[in-house]
Amino acid sequence: MAGVSSEVPLWGATDTVTVSPSKVETVTTCALRWAFEAAGGTKPDATHQTLGTLLHSIAQTHPKGSLTDLKQELDRRWPELALPDGWPSLQLRKRAERMVERLADYLGDAGEPLLVEADFDLRVGRARLRGQVDRVEDAGDGSVTVADLKTGKTAASKDKAAENPQLGAYQLAVEEGALDLPDGTVSKGASLVYVGTETVSAGVRNQPALAPDENGGSWARDTVEGAADTMAAASFAARNNDLCEMCVVRRSCPLQPEGRKVVE
Numbered sequence: 001m002a003g004v005s006s007e008v009p010l011w012g013a014t015d016t017v018t019v020s021p022s023k024v025e026t027v028t029t030c031a032l033r034w035a036f037e038a039a040g041g042t043k044p045d046a047t048h049q050t051l052g053t054l055l056h057s058i059a060q061t062h063p064k065g066s067l068t069d070l071k072q073e074l075d076r077r078w079p080e081l082a083l084p085d086g087w088p089s090l091q092l093r094k095r096a097e098r099m100v101e102r103l104a105d106y107l108g109d110a111g112e113p114l115l116v117e118a119d120f121d122l123r124v125g126r127a128r129l130r131g132q133v134d135r136v137e138d139a140g141d142g143s144v145t146v147a148d149l150k151t152g153k154t155a156a157s158k159d160k161a162a163e164n165p166q167l168g169a170y171q172l173a174v175e176e177g178a179l180d181l182p183d184g185t186v187s188k189g190a191s192l193v194y195v196g197t198e199t200v201s202a203g204v205r206n207q208p209a210l211a212p213d214e215n216g217g218s219w220a221r222d223t224v225e226g227a228a229d230t231m232a233a234a235s236f237a238a239r240n241n242d243l244c245e246m247c248v249v250r251r252s253c254p255l256q257p258e259g260r261k262v263v264e
Ligand code: SF4
Pocket: 030, 031, 032, 033, 238, 239, 240, 241, 243, 244, 245, 247, 248, 249, 250, 253, 254, 255, 256
């Protein structure tokens, strides 16, 4: 094997590290996967990801949409996917219709949407946290909840959702006043809303409000700052986790049989 080509950190000790909420989650779950993906180790968008983008766009256009509104919008925009004729496309269309039904089910009971697809950009220690929230909903008394729409086929457990770094980053953005909301707005919690799982209605996994710690910070702030430090490091640890089975860089991962040749 060749020797290590560099032991220099990716960022200098005082550099600002730009972090997105989804990257906070990836880095926290497995730093090696983040490093490989950041260096180009990703697959091109698959059709199901394109469908996810379409669903997000429909939800953005109709934040209070009824099932009829959402189905009409799906009809109107379906040609955008430019799918060939055949049963795979028919299957995908059926899946899209079920997703729209679950989305309508969620929107029927959801709080008043105050913001949709809202951008934010704030400093958290050495991190520049930038991202976009799917929905911010009115929770009364100057408080809001954040909803993150998920179109994948599997849902996180309740325990995992309660400490989900992406939701934590969104709540931090609300608490720090980084969204276009009245001064003093507080976050009352956040939710992962699953519309792509095989359930009758949308699956909702909640995260409680961020409780301040003794220093006035929160676990979410610590997680974002920790992710920036991990991304700026000179080495990246592989960490076995629930998503290893689906990891796109597992053939380069020393923890996996197919990737062990990288270090042996
Ligand atoms: S297979 Fe698992 S441990 Fe290895 S890089 Fe991927 S996520 Fe990390």
